[in-house]
Amino acid sequence: MAGVRGGTAGARAGRGRTRWGVFAVVMALPTLLVAGVAAVAIWFMTSDYPLGGEPEDVPCAEALDFGGAKLPKGAYDGQCTVQTWLDTDYHAAFRMPRADVRKWLADTYPEAPEPGTDLCDTDADLCLNLNTQYATPPDGAGADAVTVNVTYEDAGTAVVFFSAFTV
Template identity: 65%
Template sequence: MAGRGRGRRVLLGVVAAVPALLLAWVVFAVVRLATSDYPLGGGPEKVPCAEALEFGGGKLPQGAYDTRCTVRSWLDTSYAAEFRMPRRDVGAWLAKSCPSGPAPGTEMCDDGADLCLNMDSEAAPPPAGAGADAVTVNVTYEGPDRALVRFSAFTV
């Protein structure tokens, strides 16, 4: 009969532990949601810039420096590349990277950009072989010799 009382105590302990574990999980989830920029995962991770530009059908230009490239992937995949290059080479690099794309212009550019290229429609799709559904390039001239390029390629 002594074994029977011990079994009840174990069962009572298990029944009491389940709500406590559930409460701990809820507290953890609330804290993570409140303190993380990416509570469900998919935060940016550093990647080689060649990988980021290749996803958008491009290549890193000769003379690029100060390169920073990331990928975020959860429901969609989004690559971002930021680099500087000689200003005089921007036009040739864009023409080589996107030969069938629209001409670079100044409409629909990000704030502060001097030149941009958007390939995100049937009329102006990303280059052949790109893994991205859309590609945007924003160029900001930082002086007579230098340009800051922000390149993004993503699925939708």
């Protein structure tokens, strides 16, 4: 009888014990979940490009080629980037002789409307937008749309902001 009683007493003690390891894991899960969500939220709020697609420097010839253009003669101080994620977006900024801007645009985009001042960036003196069914980038260009904004820096210099992108 002593063996039976000892076995029963041991079984009762095991059944009533708290399993602290399982309890600790169950209690820690909500805390870990909240901490994980908070970490992701902080990352999204502090990153300029949380989903990727940070701009990368590229040769200006590549940026302009994507929009069906060539870098004009006399261009200098070029800074060009590409940003890709869902779409591809090339940007180029360069200086060129002011007197050559209209000819360069006409030679580059002969089918485009005359450059003007409608729908230009705020500081632009002249612009060209190839982003409608009536005015599109040339065949062979990788871009669906091209915008060119020109600011006259002084009597002899123009700063060109070129953007070619997919939509």
